[in-house]
Amino acid sequence: MDNMDNLEEQPQPTPESALDILQAKYDALSWLVGCAVVLLAGVAIFFDLYLRQRVKDVDRNQMMVNQQISEYVRNELQKNKEFAAKLQDYARTHPDFAAKLQESAREHPDFAPMVATILSKSMASNQPPPSTSVTKSPSPASSTPPQPTKK
Structure with missing residues (x-):
């Protein structure tokens, strides 16, 4: 019964205190969105700087590659x-x-x-192969073995 008495004694939230709760939640959400925007801006700046450096490296290497290609062609x-x-x-x-x-x-x-x-x-040149004065003898591997005769 003690619990029942406690429930009855707790004051019901007034419209003013509900508004304060909503205001606090709104402020927290606003702060969270602000932090997310700042974090995303930082990441975007980091990637921008990183990609600019990569572009400079590619431009620098492109000259070297062009020199190597021209050397290869020559x-x-x-x-x-x-x-x-x-x-x-x-x-x-x-x-x-x-x-x-x-x-x-x-x-x-x-x-x-x-x-x-x-x-x-x-x-297409139609040049006959040079003639050689040495005649080749047939190799033993290329000659056919004698066939057995039937009686």
Whole structure:
């Protein structure tokens, strides 16, 4: 019964105190939103500064990459062309090499255009392979074994 007496004795909230509670909640929410805005502004400033630094790094590296590309075009591309010309000469004089190139083109489709170029240029020259004075004897592995005869 003691509890019942306590409930009856507690004053009911007046409209004025309910307004004070709502005002306190509004103030707390307003403070929380303000803190969130300040925090987001700080994060935005941090990312802005970070991305500006990355852009400067990219601009700095772009000059270096452009120099490397121009150096490659000047030096390495010429070396690659010379190597391709040597492969064409070799394919012209060695027909078995042309077959190996075609096989590698089938295994690695990325090389097919290069192989086609090499083979077309080596076959288009119409130069016969140099003749050799040494005659080759058939190798034992390539000869067919004798067939048994039926009685």
